């Protein structure tokens with residue numbers, strides 16, 4: 001009957017969300033391990049910070065509607081790639097690709113889809129590297145491959161995206177006057193930010209030419 005169906009669906013949904021949050025923990029650990037190791041070897045943290053979230057039920061239902069697929073627990077797993085989301089904020093553009101390569105070289109990771117919105121920015125100016133990845137998560141009686149969307153971007157790209165997100169979601173931008181002008185202005189900001197990222201990268205290249213390792217403490221010690 002309907003009550004049993006409701007309780008079963010609610011339980012299955014709760015269980016699936018728990019699995020996505022475990023997948024996020026696994027992915028965060030992988031990224032933290034890489035960052036710790038690189039910081040010991042290169043004495044510099046390529047990752048500034050990591051954020052993560054499990055998509056909210058309302059956003060899940062909205063996206064299922066948008067895709068024109070059934071609204072059910074099975075459909076979430078089958079059709080959505082970004083229920084588990086991890087965002088990695090790097091200092092420089094080359095750090096983004098270093099982190100992505102290191103992650104994708106791990107043999108328990110499967111790349112499902114890659115969208116390079118840095119090489120090919122969206123029309124509105126959005127930039128980020130998106131990786132849809134599958135990782136195994138070990139539960140009490142099963143090993144389950146879980147999908148996680150990893151968005152990797154610079155601090156500057158993140159600044160733009162969060163302002164853009166606030167304008168889009170917190171306010172109904174259609175109600176604001178001169179929407180086209182605002183969009184053009186935002187796009188211009190995105191392009192200026194991209195130029196700044198490129199200049200910061202050029203500065204970094206001068207400090208560490210040929211991606212050379214920064215001087216180690218041993219070198220400094222020898223000079224004492």
Ligand code: 0O2
Nearest residue numbers: 055059080081082085115122124126130160161162164165
């Ligand atoms: P939220 O609130 O971040 O969860 P896919 O099924 O993955 O192929 P999708 O999800 O449309 O299709 O792919 P896309 O565009 O690669 O990734 C969508 C996510 O990227 C968004 O999630 C945002 O997090 C981010 N994103 C994409 N475009 C923009 C943009 O123009 N501005 C900003 N600020 N973020 C963007 P959600 O679900 O839309 O939102």
